[in-house]
Amino acid sequence: MIWLTWRQARVQALAAALILLAVLSAVAFTWPSLTDAARVSGFAACHGDCEAAAGEFSALVATRTAILVYYAGTALLLLLPALAGAFWGAPLVARELESGTFRMVWSQSVPARRWLAVKLAGVGGGVVLLAAATSTAMTVWAGQIDRAYANRVEPVIFAARGAVPVGYAALALVIGVLLGLLLRRSLPAMAVTLLVVATVQLAFPVTVRPLLADPVTTVSALDLSAESGLSLSVDERDGSVEALVDPGVTGSWVLGNRVLTAGGEEFTGPMDPTRCGLTAAHGACLAWLGEQGLRQEVRHVPAGRFWALQWREFGVLALLTGVLSGFCLLRTRRRNRGAEAALTAGAVVLPPAIPRGA
């Protein structure tokens, strides 16, 4: 059974090996240039407030090949689940069902359920290895860039670093297998898998991740100085105000950022027309705002929560993968409802009745 799994998945295994080889050589090839940029810009040695050094480092990296590896590697990790689901998962059972070979292979002395269990374990193991190796390489290699960009905990980069890509790849694979089992055709299963996996990847950061992240809410007096980036836009018709201000946290994933009144409501104006109108004296409006006791509320996930959130999300994905795998295994015995229809479609009719009674 292990031999059969290998024999049928060896093309995909070769593709995986080539992808991994490309990633590792790209990472190894650009590593000296990357460390050199970090050293030259002074970012590598910098601790504490490194905004200037980070900017210099970013600018330097942007001129080198490393930036291509950064984008390509991140994109690969974001696309890997869809690839694994559509090209490894969906055809795993669907191809056997549509070509009829399931009737051959499931009538050997190996029950269908064990056949699927070994296949899932084998191909799943391969996908997990590929995702883990690629993600580890990128997480280590892009460590300095992620520190400079301070966006590692933000949704896009978060899904392309650490343990989470492994969870998504495994889940996508099982989604593909399950859809193949249900749809019984490779191509539709592949298309639907792409759709479902993309939906999961887009929906997860919006719906589930904030629940896992346990975000921090900070409320502080609204900073009216120029550095806060405060902007107020007034609606001409009813005088309502939309206040925007920088969140004032670096490296965090910002979930919410509002300006509150002294009473704790969201600040929506209106403003005093005598002090903030077009005819008012310069600075009068700022003084008026200062008297309102406005506060800023920021809901965010600090960068320090990165690994805790990684493992929580990985755990949820692994759990989902396990549940869907179990469902696939349960489903194998009742899978070929359409088999009989396929059988009679190509059947030959009885020879015509011989003439008789002549």
Add this chain to the structure above:
Amino acid sequence: MTAALETRNLTKRYGRRTALSDCTLTVPAGRVVGLVGPNGAGKSTLLQLACGLLTPSDGDIRVLGERPLGGSPRVAFVAQDTPVYPGFTIAEHLRLGARLNPSWDAGYAERRIAALGLDPAQRAGALSGGQRAQLALTVAAAKRPELLILDEPVAALDPLARRGFLQALMELTAESEVSVIMSSHLIADLERTCDHLIVLRDSAVTVAADVDDLLATHHRLTGRRQDPAALSGGRAVIDQRHTGVQSTLVVRSTAPIDDPGWQVDRLDLEDIVLAYLTEGPR
């Protein structure tokens, strides 16, 4: 002796469609049994239920005295259109059989491939229909099952390949004690291969008898137009056709018919089966 296949009120539904309803039959062991019936009679469904690829909706089925389970080493199956992996070589198919079956007879499999003149390094996708069927039969037979089930194995083959396949099947049954159940549309083929015949129509067994008995007890009577009720007892009229002046009957009778009013002819198996299948309202 335990029956090769025994069903009681066996029913298989696919959603609202019923493929096999209330089927009760017994297939003796140690025989080469042909299963005949029109399309939609439920043959394929019955055979897939027997090798555990499908599970019954209702009723009971026993294969070699056991409930059929997919992956049983005792039962081998050659499915319709004899599916094989196009990308695998012949040698890889044998390796698959060896890896997946503890009872695999590697020597037998290799001898058979050699006897067929096939190159083990050839890909199965490049084989002709007849060679592919032979490969599927080899994989099934080298498992050394107690029961070999074949679902329309020769339906898509040309006459020469068909003869070769049936020849191989007969050699297999001659040299081992395997029970065989084979479904087919081609009754002439079954006449040569099988020693027991089961005719299935609308999930019901119409005939189940040894081929020799069927041939010995069925006659075609041709004579002046008359009421078949005039025949003496112990004779059953299976089929009757009447023209203005003439009557033609298919009659089952254990005793010889020496009525001078009838011309008595022998029937071949196909005539007998068709007589049963056209009998009564369809």
